[in-house]
Structures are given as C-alpha cells and as structure tokens.
Amino acid sequence: MPNLPPPCPSRLSLAMRSGLFAGLLSTTCYSLAMPAQAEAARQEQRLYQIPAGTLDQALTQFAASAGLLLSVDARLTAGKPSLGLHGHYAPAQALSKLLAGSGLSAYFSDDGRVLIEKAAHASDALELGATRVKGQAEDDGLKDYGVPRSVETRNLEQLERFRGRSNADLLAGIAGVQTSDGRNGGGIEVNIRGIQGQGRVPVKVDGSQQSLDVYRGYAGTAQRAYIDPDLISSVTVNKGPSLDAGASGAIGGSVEMQTLTVDDILKPGETTGWRLRGSLADNSSADVPSDYRVRPRTERNDLLHAHDWSRSLAFAHKDEAFDVVAAYAERRNNNYFAGKHGYSRYDTSVISGGALVDANTVARNYWPGEEVLNSSTHNKSFMLKGTLYRDNGLQLGLGYRYMDSSFGEIMPSQIGRSGPSMTQPLGDFKKDIDRYDEAFWMSAAPEYYQQCSAIAAPVPDGDNMWDSTGCFVRETLDPVYDYSGANQMIQFKPGNMKLHTLTSEFKWRPEDDSLAGYIDLNGHAWATFGRSIMYNNVGFTAPQRGQGYQDEQSEHYRQSLKSDLSNLKVGTDLSNTSRFITGSGDYALTYGASYQYETIDPSRKPWQDDLENNRIERNGYRHEYSLSTALEYKPVPQLTFTAGGRYSGYRIYDRNRQALYAAPAGAGPDEPWWNAEFAGFADNAELSGHGFAPAYSVSYAFTPNVMAYALYNQGMRMPSLFETTLGSWSAEPNYDLRPERMKTFEVGASFKGSNLLLDNDQAGFKLAYFHNTIDDMVTRNYRYNPKGRPGFNGELKIRNVDSFTTQGIELQSHYDSAWWFADASYVYNIKAETCDRAFAQALRDGGKSETPDCTTGGFQGSYTNTQNPPRYSVNLVLGAKAFEQKLATGVRMRYTSGPMYVLDKSWHVGTTTPQQHYLEARIYDFFADYQVSDELKVSFNVYNFTDQYYLDPMSQSMMPAPGRTSSLAASLQF
Template sequence: MPNLLPPCPSTLSLAIRNGLFGSLLSAACCCLAMPAQAEPARQEQRLYQIPAGNLDQALTQFAANAGLLLSVDARLTAGKPSLGLQGHYSPAQALSKLLAGSGLSAYFSDDGRVLIEQAVQASDALELGATRVKDQTDEDGLKDYGVPRSIETRNLEQLERFRGRSNADLLAGIAGVQTSDGRNGGGIEVNIRGIQGQGRVPVKVDGSQQSLDVYRGYAGTAQRAYIDPDLISSVTVNKGPSLDAAASGAIGGSVEMQTLTVEDILKPGETTGWRLRGSLADNSTADVPSDYRVRPRTERNDLLHAHDWSRSLAFAHKDEAFDLVAAYAERRNNNYFAGKHGYSRYDTSEISGGALVDANTVARNYWPGEEVLNSSTHNKSFMLKGTLYRENGMELGLGYRYMDSSFGEIMPSQIGRTGPSMTWPLGDFKKDIDRYDEAFWMRADPEYYQQCSAIDAPVPDGDNMWDSTGCYVRETLDPVYDYSGANRMVQFKPGNMKLHTLTSEFKWRPEDDSLARYIDLNGHAWATFGRSIMYNNIGFTAPQRGQGYQDEQSEKYRKSLESDLTNLKIGGDLSNTSRWVTGVGDYALTYGASYLYETIDPSRKPWQDDLENNRIERNAYRNEYSLSSALEYKPIPELTFTAGGRYSAYRIHDRNRQALYAAPAGAAPDAPWWNAEFAGFADNAELSGHGFAPAYSVSYAFTPNLMAYALYNQGMRMPSLFETTLGAWSAQPNYDLRPERMKTFEVGASLKGSNLLLDNDQAGIKLAYFSNTIDDMVTRNYRYNPKGRPGFNGELKIRNVDSFTTQGVELQSHYDSHWWFADASYVYNIKAETCDRAFAQALRDGGKTETPDCTTGGFQGSYTNTQNPPRYSVNLVLGAKAFEQKLATGIRMRYTSGPMYVLDKSWHVGTTTPQQHYLEARIYDYFADYQVSDELKVSFNVYNFTDQYYLDPMSQSMMPAPGRTSSLAASLQF
C-alpha cells in the first residue's frame, strides 16, 4: 500500500491535499481532533456536478466538493479519463462512479484522508463498485475509536432497540453518562463525568438548544431539556469542553441529537417514501388518577391488555435540488409499576458504604409492585424540515418542530404516604373570596378550624378591605389497609410543556479549488419558544395572584406551587476553516463566533401585592457572546498538534426588583418582610462578565489502527439566569458571582482492527483517564452570619465555591463479526470533591470544628450532594444474528454501584438537598429485531426482565424505576 504522502507530487496531488477537511458544523468542536470530521463527511450525501474529462481534474473537483483530503500517486491517474458525475451521492458512492473502469480503488482511513491505490482483492472490506470502503459496522461501531477525544454515538437502530420507558432512557448505557431524576418531570438532565446543570451539559437538537431551570425545593434544582425520542435519528455525546463555535459554556460536554433524515425513511434506491411505526407496552395503569388523594394500585396488565402505546408517521422526498422530511409522533405512557424483587435492601436499616439508608430511602414511599404515581407522559410532536441544494456547493436547510408534552411531576418533598391524620392532603380548603394566602397553611391548625373564619390580615381591594375567609372541611377517612398504616399518596395534576422551534443551517463548500482551500463555511440560526406550567414552586415565595379560581383539587398545591412561565431562546453560530499545505506540513485554521439571547418571564402579569412581598417568578433576560479559534498543525500525517482558545462574555438584566423593608424588628430580624413595613424597591440588577479559556492537544497515530492522544482544555461558563435573578425561593441572589473556569486534562489511547477472530469481523477498544476541576464553581449553600449560625430558615444563597473536582477512568469496547456482536464499557469514578475554605471556616466557627476545607461531594445545601454518580458502572450488550442476518437478538446488562460517597457528616447534612440513597443495581434487558421483509420490521423488548425494585442513580425523587416491562413495535416503509 502506498504511503499516505504521494511519492511523486504533482499539481493534482497538491490541489487535492488542499481539499476541504470535513463538515464545519463540528469542525471547531473537533479542531482539537480534526480527524473526527472525516466520519460525517464520509456519510453525508451532497450534489456533485463533475463533467466528463480527465480523471485528475475530476478527483480534484470531487475533493473540494466532498470536503475530504485525498492522497494519490500521480502516476496512477496520469492520462486516465473519467465519465464525470451528476447527482446526489455519498463520498463512497461518488468515488465508485468516478473510478469505474480505472483499475483504482479508494480507501477511507480514520485520520480523515482517502487513499487512491491500485485495486486489490478486498479481504477486510466490502466492494462497492471500484471503491474499497469498510462496511456499516466500521462506520457506526468503530467510528468513535478513531477520534482523539472521548465521544460516543448512537444510531437510529440502537436508539429504537433500547427505547425504554422514560424519555431519559434514551441515553441509558452510555459510558460516563447518567441522567438525573429521569422518572419525575418528563425531561432530560444529563450528567457527564460528574458534571451537570446550568448549561454545563447542553442538549441540542438539530443545532438548537432548549432547556428550563426547574426548582425542586428541598431536593435542589434541575435543568431539563424536553425532547421527543420518537423523532430522533442519532445521538452524539461529547465529553468535556470543546472549541466548537456553538459550545460556549458547555464545560461538561454536550449531547447533540439529529432528527429523522431522508435515509431513515426511504427504502434504498427510492426518492419518495413513508415510514409508519407503532408500539405497545405493558406494566402501566389504565389511566392517570384525577383525584390528588390516591391509593397506589398493584394490578399490573400484560402486553395483551397494553395501556401504553406510540404511533408515528414520517414522509420523505429527495432529488437533486432539495430533500424534505415531515413527521408526526404521539406517545402515551400512564403511571408505571415498580419492580417486585430487591425491595428488602431498601426496607431495612442496611449498611451501604458505612451509613444507614433507612433514614432516607425509597422504601418508605413505595412498596414492591406498586403503581408509581406522577410517572406518566403524553407527547405529541410534529416536525418539518428541508434542505435546498444550490450551485457552487451551497446548501440551505430550514426546519420547524412543535412538541406538546404533558408529564407527571411532583415536588420531591411531597412524595410520601399519609396516615390517619386530618392534615393535608386529606383536607380540602374551600375559598369564599378571590384571595388565597399560603399563610393559612403555615399558621392554621386543622383541629381548631371547625367552621369558616377569617384566616389572614385584610387585603386591600380599591377602597375596600376584605378578609380572606375559608372553611376547613373534615373528610371521612377510608379504613387503614394492608401493611402500611398509611393509605394514600399524592397525585399531582400533570405538568405541561409546549415548544416551538425554528432551525436553519447554511453550508458553503465552493467547488472552485481556488476558493475551497480558504472557505469551508457553516452557520446556524435558531429560535425556541416554550411555555411551561408546572407545580414546582414553593408556597411562601410563590405569587398568590389575587384572582378568582375554582379547582377540583386541593388549593394547597394547585396554586401555591404552580409555575407558569414562558421561555425564549434565540441563537446563532458561524464558523469557517481555511487550509494551507506547505513544505513543512499542513495547517488548518478554524475560527467562529456564536450568540445566545434568552429571556424568561411569567405568563401572567404579577400582582402588586405579590411584588411588594417578593412573591415573584423569574423575569429576566441574558445575552452571551463567544469568539473561538484553533490552529491545527500536521508536520507529518501521523502527528497532530492543536492550539486555540475561546473568549466569552455575558450580560444579564433582571426585570424584577427586590422589595425593601424598614429596619427589621421582632423575633426574626433576618426576615424583615415578616415584621417590617414595605419601603419601596431596589434598582433593577444588571450583571456582566467575560473571560478567555485556552485549549491544547496532541495526537499520534502509530499505525492506521493504533492511536494515542493527550489534551488540556479550559472552558468558561458564565452565570445563568437561574443563578443570578430573583424568583422562586431566591429573594436575595448573589450579584457578585464569578464565571466558572473548567480545567480538563485527558489522556487516552485506542486500538481497532479487523479479521481478528473471524473473517470480516471488526473490533475496537478505547481507554481514557480524565481529570476535571471547576474553579469558582457556582452552587448553593446556607448563608451563615458572622457567628457561624445559619440565617433565617437556612437562608440559602447561590455563591462561588473555591473548586469542584472529578476524576475517573473509562473503558469502551466493541466487537462485530456479522453473526454476533458485543459492546462493553466500564467506568470507575475516582474522585468528586468540593473545596471551600470560607464556608468551611464558617461551619467551624459555628461549632462544627472538624469541618475540612475540602470534602467529598459537597457541603450542606449544595446541589452537588444530589449529583453523586456511582463509583462503578458497567454496560454490556451481547447479541447474535441469524436467518441471513434478518434476526438480531440478545441482552443488555446495566450495572451501577452505590454512590461514590455516603454524605452523612455534619458538614454534609442540612435541611435541604439531602443525598438520595440509591444502592447497586444490576438490570437486564432483552431485545429481538426481525426484518420480516424489505418493508416490515418487528421488534420485541423486555426491560428489567428480572423485575428488580431499585432507585436510579442520582435521583432527586423517591420514585423507584419501572419493573418488568414488555414492548412490541413494528415499522413499515413504503
């Protein structure tokens, strides 16, 4: 095989070496590892208009249009003709036609180059015309193993094979990735290597971002992304910060999703087609209770009497001028049932890592095999997108998505059984006038309220003064039943999220070689508008909205917890890559910019009384700007150096103004609004900041299949709207927050090959060590006074801590022999530690004399206490193919240990944000996919087929995961 550098340089070879290097949507992100861009470029179809003529010229034009780097001995192509090429093709298909009859073949290497060589009998590849390309196993199964950084991808087949029960199950089994509180609220919050929240790990769909910060009361906070997995075609998880133009603030990594494409819908060779898909699943209730006082049910259904279902219909068309995709999807999942085996581990005061778990355990709330309340979802989604192909390599894509999602949601602090007591929720407060005040619920004793009476101070209404009166009505309790002595739980009304998303993408890769070496342009613009109605506020700081309302359920949560917000995000990014070939090596300069505007505001105008008492919801906007660049240098094809950086800046304006009070007096001087006169409003707060973060990397390919790399990346995250503005519980935000600075060091190596055990098999293995340190990490702690005692009600405050560090090791592997296949990964988390000298000193001054400056997890009140990943995790998929590979069947095993640390020390434990005690779990899933015909595919799954009772890692809510669930699905292409 010839050397990758042409032994006989010519005008052709130099021109081709200046061809575009790959898709620029990811070029900046991968400028630390540019070879990764060859993969999407290799698969992407685009329009070619290459006239017949000399093969040298045809290959030169192909290289510029395809964005690939070709290496060729000029003597092989000298004097050979080409029939040219017209139409949409993938690079492999295009080269097959261009090289037809030439006696040459093309080999796609994993460093982003294409080698033209004499055609040989392929022993480790499939023949596609005259082009020697590796089959789909290499494209999908081994793609991640040629990239000099940590990345993991899932294609449509893998996503549909393990769809799971909740939306968060879409990411189950990815090494180093956990989803937080995926059973409560219908959204996805991703934790990568112990990092999550507040934009640290954004979820993107077709380049657009959507997320909503949700306050979870005593359990902390969540930043949820709402997606419909039934419209997702692929998922890519990037671990750690990058220099992608659109990755500003993503210091923990990112999850990038692509919606359905024409290739997912059309049958091979077709230009127009449809895809119809439907599924049924068991292990769910027949309905979602409408009464807030519920006895969890225990009567499971089976697949013959399925209550959960999904359906989707997609259309696609493509030709030389444009392609089009339209799809509708709907999925309904009612409340599920917990597993039956393993409950006793949580039920008794067992030792787990040195601490009792019985004090804070899921077993106190749900019994084995019971209905898990507030776990339902109902999604309706529509998407329409198209791409227009213009001359000279220009492409313009436009898209629209709509999602209406209703989902079970409950504040974690409200999950619990109620015994024979007259306290809420076994009481019903009936209002007689237009105003309801949370103070009733704080001060009134139901035992004394036998009749209607005034319960709050007079409320001004014009020139009149009204008393808020109410009547507490005794209810007849059902007999205490069964084993628990506590017979009812709380079923909240489902929350709702409506999303409208517009996306656009522009690509320009000139066919003119004089431009192609300098222009490889990619841009995105998008907007996401969402309205959410959720029950996640807290009563005494929530707006009371002095307007009339009548609810069939308890006023306690229906209004005092309701949060009705609108959220708008508008973003854009633009990047370009210019390349030079010199006598001392190849250079590629990638540079880009991004902009993000986001605003959040209440859907209804606030009442003056609420404003004067700091009972407000967030109402603010934020701007963020970013400039990035990276220079890649290849002195030889095997060695790559990269250096670059990102400059980021932000500005936040809070539309809310803090209510001020006269000098405090009385028993609670730290809470003046309880016992002092209103004294006007403070000025609107504005915050701003900026910073620069450098990045460096080096990689070396010892052979085409063996590679090692090292990188040191910094990334900056600017404070978020949630952290800096008034709303929910936060009446005194910290306006002096500093931006976070992530410092990531990673070293790794990968090895892959073919024909190892059997002919045409493929295998890969990748090992990586990582160390992440976030300086000035923003989190929440109690606010302590100079004497070391907490302020009123703990008085929580967002603030910077000195640092937060995570370290670990990841191992990924893949094998496919075309008859049996396996994927395995192992993660060992070494360290998760918070350092905060000032807060530790305050605790020591307050009597906790043994408090260290640095502690495992986080200090009391910190969000990191609920973000404690498993010490170990193992993911294993074993499968086999039969009947001419029409049947694929196998099992998946997911093992997670208990958390890295048990946070039970005095400096860990406080009133809020307790660690949820999850234990080790070993979950088995079965799958079978059968291709009945070219048009019809049938799938059968059993999730958790040993019916284990367990709590997901990093749950904020005491809601056990689903028990054994069977699912049957079918897809029809026509």
C-alpha cells in the same frame, strides 16, 4: 498529490458527470489509467498495504492494487488525510474504508470503472448494474475510536433497540453519563463525569438548544431539556469542553441530537417514501388518576392488555436539488409499576461507602409492584425540515419542530404516605378495612416477614403500628380509628410544555480550486419558544393574585404551586476552516463565533401586591457571546498538534426588583422587622463579565489502527439566569458571582481494526483517564450570620465555592461481525470533591470544629449533594445474528454501584438537598429485532427482565424505576 498524469477531462468522467449531474458546472478532473478487470476481480479479496498519508496517495495505491480505472476530481481530495489500509478486502470494501470520514462516495460500474464524487450530491441515477459505496465512518461503529477525545455515538438502530420507558432512558448505558431525576417531570438533565446543570451540559437538537431551570424544593434544582425521542435519529455525547463554535459554556460536555433524516425513512434506492411505526407496552396503569390524594394500585397488566402505545408517520423525498422530511409522532405512557424483587434492601441499607444508613428511603414510600404516581407522559410532536443543494458546494437547511408534552410531576418533598400506614412495612388494607393484608407481605417480602413474625410484640396504642423492633403487629385494626384516608399518596395534575423550534443550517465547501482549500464554512441559526405550566413553585413565595395564601399541601396546591412561564432562546454560530499544505507540514485553522439570547418571564402579568411582597416568578434576559479559534498542525500525517482558545462574555438584566422593608418605629432590638412596612423597590440588577480559556492537545497514530492522545482544555461558563435573578427566596441570587473556569486534563489511547477474529469483522477499544476541576464553581449554601449560625430554610445563598473536582477512568469497546456483536464499557469514578475555605471556616466558627476545607461531595445545602454518581458502572450488550442477519437478538446488562460517598457528616447534612440513598443494581434488558421483509421490521423487548425494585442513580425523587416491562414494535417502509 499523487504521481499521476496531468489533469485532463477524460471521456469517461465527462460522460458520467453529464449523465448524473446535468446542469452542474464541469470541473477539471483526471483519470488514473489502470487496467480494466472483469466482474470476478471486483469480488476478489486482495491484500492491501497502504500506509498513512494523503488521500490522494492512498487512492493511487488502491487503484494500482485493485486494477481499477478510477476517476476523481483533484479538488475533492486535496489536503485530505488518510490513515491507510492494511488487510484483505474486496475492492468495494477497501474503498469504503479509505473514504471513511471524507464525505465522498464511490460508484462502481459493471466494467470495473469507478467514479468518486461528493456524497452530499450523489444521485442513485446510475447505469443499470452499477454499485454505490459510501465512506462508512458514520455507520460502521468505529467512528468514536478514531477521535482524539472522549465521544460516544448512538445511531437510529441502537436508539430504537433500547427506547425504554422514560425520555431519559434514551441515554441509558452510555459510559460516564447519568440522567438526573429522569422519572419525575418528563425532561432530561444530563450528568457527564459528575458535572451537570446550569448550561454545563447542554442538549442540542439539530443545533438548537432548549432548557428550563426547575426549582425542586428541598431536593435542589434541575435544568431540563424536553425532547421527543421518537423523532431522534442519532445521539452524540461529547465529554468535556471543546472549541466548537456552538459549545460556549458547555464545560462538562454536550449532547447533540439529530432528527430523522431521509436515509432513515427511504428504502435503499428509493427517492420518495414513507415510514409507519407503532408500539405497545405493558406494566402501566389503565389511566392516570384524577389529581390529589389516591391509593396507588397494584393491578399490573400484560402485553395483551397494553395501555401504553406510540405511533408515528414520516415522509421523505430526495433528489439532486433538495431533500425533505416530515414526521408526526405521538406516545402515551400512563403511570408505571415498580419492580417486585430487591425491595427489602432499601429498608436498612449498606451503601457502597461502607456506612450503615437507616434513612427515609424510597421503600418507605412505594411498595413492591405498586403503581408509581406522577410517572406518566403524553407527547405529541411534528417536524418538517429540508435541505437545498446548490452549485459550487452550497447547502442550506431549514426546519420547524413542535412538541406538546404533558407529564407527571411532583415536588420531591411531597412524595409520601398519608394516614396511619405512612411508614413501612405495614400491609395494604383490604377494601373492608378489617385487618392487615398479611398475605401481601408474605409474598412481597418473605425474608422480612419471617424475621418479624417470630417476635411476640405487644399491640401498640392508637394508630402506631410499629413495635420497638420495627416489626408490624398482625392484629385487627382499632375499630375507633377512621382508616378511610390510609395509604394515600399525592397525584399531581400533569405539567405541560409546549415548544416551537425553528432551525437553519448553512454549509459551503466550494468546488472552485481557488477557494476549496480556504473555505469550509458551517453555520446555524435557531430559535426556541416554550411555555411551561408546572406545579413546582414555593407556596409562600408564589404569586397569590389576590386570592391569599393557599395551603400547598391541600387540594388547593394547584393555585399555590403553579408556575406558568414563557421562555425564548435565540442563537447563532458560524465557523470556517482554512487548510494550508506547506513543506513543513499541513495546517488547518478553524475560527468561529457564536451568540445567544435568552429571556424568561411569567405568562401572566404579576399583581402589584405580589410584587410588593416579593412573591414573584423569574423575569429577566441574558446575552452571551464568544469567539473561538484553533490551529491544527501536522508535521507528519501521524502526528497532530492543536492549540487554541475561546473568549466569551455575558450580560444579564433582571426585570424584577426586590421589595424593601423598613422596621417600624419602636421595634424591639430582638425583633426589628416584626410588622415591617413596605419601603419601595431596589434597583434592577444588571451583571456582566468576560474571560478567555485556552486549549491544547496532541495525538499520535502509531499505526492506522492505534492512536494515543493527551489534551488540556479550559472552558468558561458564565452565570445563568437562574443563579442571578430573583424568582424564589429559597435561593437568594448573588450579584457578585464570578464565571466558572473548567480545567480538564485527559489522556487516552484507542484501537480500531477489522478481520481480527472473523472475516470482515471490526472492533474498537478506547481507554481514557480524566481529571476535571471547576474553579469558582457556582452552587448553593446556607447563608451564615456573623456568629457562624446557619440561617433557616429560605436563607440560602447562590455563591462561588473555591473548586469542585471530579476524576475517573473510562473504558469503552465495540465488536461486530456477521454472526455476533458486543458493546462494553466500564467507568470508575475516583473523586468528587468540593473545596471552600471560607464556608468551612464559618462552619467551624459555628461549632462544627472538624469541618475540613475540602469535602467529598459538597457542603450542606449544595446542589452537588444530589449529583453524586455511582462509584462503578458497567454496561454490556451481547447479541447474535441469524437467518442471513435478518434476526438480531441479545441482552443488555447495566450495573451501577451505590454512590461514590455517603454524605452523612455534620457539614454535609442540613435542612435541604439531602443525598438520595440509591443502591447497586443489575438490570437486564432483552431484545429481538427481525427484518420480516424489505418493508417490515418487528422488534420485541423486555426491560428489567428480573423485575428489580431499585432507585435510579442521581434521582432527586423517591420514585422507584419501572419494573419488568414488555414492548412490541413494528416499522413499515413503503
């Protein structure tokens, strides 16, 4: 507590309180009697040397140095820490820094007096000429650099600046984060530091979760979250496990998104307003072709003939009692076109690991500048949310969201060419089918064309257009062969996801002295219902519904591959923080609980014949609960120790039952199950388990701007519905799975400061080393018989491996000034390794004698083989401001190397989950934002400015990324 006169109700404080917050209970407060200063003094920059300590002490020294009369409720600042302040600032700027992260706002009157109140209850109804200043931690770009763990935040300006083409582009450029297969299926699956899938990295929107496990055939599996980026206001990526009440099972980290807020929509000083936003983009097809076999097109459009568009309208209102936001958004993107430059690298590729790879790469499927089929999206979304502000610090928020998303999707194994030219580099055929389009290849791949054109090759027979050197033959076509089906690919009917989400949020931070130190309550309750219709089933195990088997590689694929599922998730979490100030230091005890229920079932009732033949879709439910606690201890303001843990458990019930078969009498010993007969059903499977995971951390602030930290956190993930229930015989579930246990060790250091190179600039820098090990990681492998021979496709087993380890270094930095700004990050992934002694021994017994117990990536059939992140990645944004900061323009560069390892050893490769051979890529994006007026803002972007042909890291599908794409957007606030 600062050394100040005893608390008393000053006339200034009571007058302002009655004028601003009529009807609220008056509370005891005190005033700091400081000499009043003129307006000139308010604008004058002064040197502040305020050491770290309590916020009370910091405000006392600030008021004395600034010469201001400051009124504040003692209960609002009680127990709050401050990192102090050092440097030259104007009073308003200095106070903004001191209040950063406190949840308080300061109000400056023209006579030099200041009132500090809670930001959540702040009103703009001040006397004429007053100035409002809020703690800027949420907006100044340095928030992430004062947190003793790895976290990265994107605000609305950053999200809209790089909206990108696919929904997954929302997270492009975040250090240590990749999205898996973001061009196929319309969803987002996030990989953080080499870890993803099955709830390890949940995506939350306003506290709610939604995800759907999708089988990807030979490419493995995906766990997708479906969101509409046009309704997102901010994104926070947390890396690694935490003790947050709602983070149970999130052992790899989490992505937390917030939808549009009143401050995103309203103009400064307004209480009611609208925001209208629209955009146009090129590099897309005129329409989405009718499904099945089509020829990809090459007619790219320009921005004057744009086919892609978006539009949104939002409304907001706020006052002291409540605020409300309503918004509608729609976006249509047709199939995009691939880039034109760098294609030839994918024919025979040197991966970063040094091995020469000649594989069925993306170049064998899509040609330079060609339409990428199944890449469309069409989203329609609506949201309505509001928050009530009650007496004594109580807040209650309610919200509803609806999303209807149609998206291109295709099983990765069905991406390919049909007809005589299914392999490259054969040219496109003319409409009259009389000769190869030699000019096409001369322009698209001149270096390859020149190499091959010098070789005199004989004309091959039939439809084989390759000679022994791999060069095509420039001759007339065989007049006998029917080429009408040549160069065709499959365009599936778009999948669809409909989502209904209800959310509620509860906060209570009492203003009553007797409760303020002990209650800081936060809670969420939510429910998400989704229905999905997709074409990603397995033909021979999909329900036939009395119509018999339909060829999944024919026009009947929709019946054979259709997956129609309903998914409901319900969750709640509640946590509280109690603070104690003692002679030995400050304590903060946080404790919480969470619960989730999930159920998935077919939208249509199954047929008995399908049940008796194990042609079933997933049908089960799951409960998960957790209790968490963390004790924070500050013996001195600069040093913080934290210790805690989480206890969690689960229960799963499978509504499906496995159909059993008996060998007929007289069956031979070599074929005992030939013509086997149905013999009833097994019992329903039911699983449960629990465990405890501890967590520890320490941080030290050497100065208010320099901090170092170390943490050791464990986290447990309970098995998922996908891993434990029947639904696809391509991956048999395992009813003896053990929970995963994540062990994370991280050390880091950070710096943040201001007035470094220019007046009023700010900069942040953070360096972190991480080492993650998942004991008993759940993945998929071939099921081996006693002789060590692997089973065929369809005999794969979900099982625990001994461990999976990732290791790496991350660096992120930020700079902002009145003239220019920059963000830069660098990631070096050191290790991604799977250890499994029992499976390795089975491989050795089967003849692969050199198989090690631990291998890079994963063993054959493992999902981790498709989750191999780049060895290096660099993200850089450089921008400049002009015309009184109305114009911001610059460039973003994203560099990714090839994958960490080439997984080509005998123990890596098998029938399924092959590694996709993506190569290093440098992608440049240009941006320009111009604030035309207080109401109108215009933005122009060019993505992939150099029109590169490349495959995204972590892609499971051979679908190249979009080529050069221009976008024009405008926002109007009124």
